[in-house]
Amino acid sequence: THTFSDAAEASKHIAERIASLIRERENQGKKTVLGLATGSSPLKVYDELIKLHQEEGLSFRNVITFNLDEYYPMSPDSIHSYVRFMKENLFDHIDILPHNTHIPKGDIPQEELYEYCKQYEEKIQEVGGIDIQLLGIGRSGHIGFNEPGSTAHSKTRLVTLDNVTRSDASSSFNGIENVPRRAITMGVGTILKAKQVCLMAWGYTKAHIVKAMIEGPVTDKVPASFLQQHEDCSAFLDTSGSQQL
Numbered sequence: 055t056h057t058f059s060d061a062a063e064a065s066k067h068i069a070e071r072i073a074s075l076i077r078e079r080e081n082q083g084k085k086t087v088l089g090l091a092t093g094s095s096p097l098k099v100y101d102e103l104i105k106l107h108q109e110e111g112l113s114f115r116n117v118i119t120f121n122l123d124e125y126y127p128m129s130p131d132s133i134h135s136y137v138r139f140m141k142e143n144l145f146d147h148i149d150i151l152p153h154n155t156h157i158p159k160g161d162i163p164q165e166e167l168y169e170y171c172k173q174y175e176e177k178i179q180e181v182g183g184i185d186i187q188l189l190g191i192g193r194s195g196h197i198g199f200n201e202p203g204s205t206a207h208s209k210t211r212l213v214t215l216d217n218v219t220r221s222d223a224s225s226s227f228n229g230i231e232n233v234p235r236r237a238i239t240m241g242v243g244t245i246l247k248a249k250q251v252c253l254m255a256w257g258y259t260k261a262h263i264v265k266a267m268i269e270g271p272v273t274d275k276v277p278a279s280f281l282q283q284h285e286d287c288s289a290f291l292d293t294s295g296s297q298q299l
């Protein structure tokens with residue numbers, strides 16, 4: 055656990071960690087595979103990465119990304135889509151090659167979903183697995199959209215969203231009735247396979263679930279608690295996020 059005075063300082067640290075990995079692997083002639091998250095938690099990390107690109111020439115041409123999740127159904131053009139989120143907050147501002155970015159397709163027909171999710175997993179493995187996975191945490195204890203009940207071995211799949219999650223998303227959707235009921239998410243098992251995990255939690259609204267994740271039992275009631283079993287997982291917290299530890 056790393057506690058910082060605020061999210062900005064912690065995010066700088068995470069961005070530096072990502073940047074040095076990208077540079078190190080590039081020097082070895084290797085690509086870097088990043089697992090990316092949406093929501094408010096990673097926003098400052100993306101700002102820092104953009105800054106490193108613009109001011110220090112950090113290049114993303116040898117970076118491949120896989121996003122954790124997407125609402126279902128969701129058109130990629132919708133203002134609510136994670137495709138749009140990633141473009142606006144990161145991809146449009148760096149030199150990443152569009153074909154190297156992957157986000158679960160929220161408009162895949164339902165009958166193709168099973169096969170599609172299997173292929174998403176395979177693609178991650180084909181490029182050597184995720185080097186660093188960025189994660190936020192939901193108040194339900196979810197990582198990605200792995201809600202309570204998700205097992206440690208779960209893979210990329212269609213899930214039903216928790217009410218807490220839908221109500222947290224309701225303001226940006228203009229009412230809970232407009233929040234999709236389902237989502238496609240990488241599984242807990244997919245996340246645990248990443249070589250390194252950086253989880254971020256800012257603010258007092260997360261303090262309770264942060265305590266459950268770090269100090270509570272490993273249980274599918276708090277899917278984030280499975281991260282206790284990962285050998286290279288760091289929790290980046292601000293002062294208020296860590297106040298119940």
Ligand code: GLP
Nearest residue numbers: 091092093094095190191192198
């Ligand atoms: C969303 C995302 C999660 C994210 C969580 C927390 O539901 N699918 O990946 O971790 O919300 O969001 P925030 O970072 O805005 O608190």
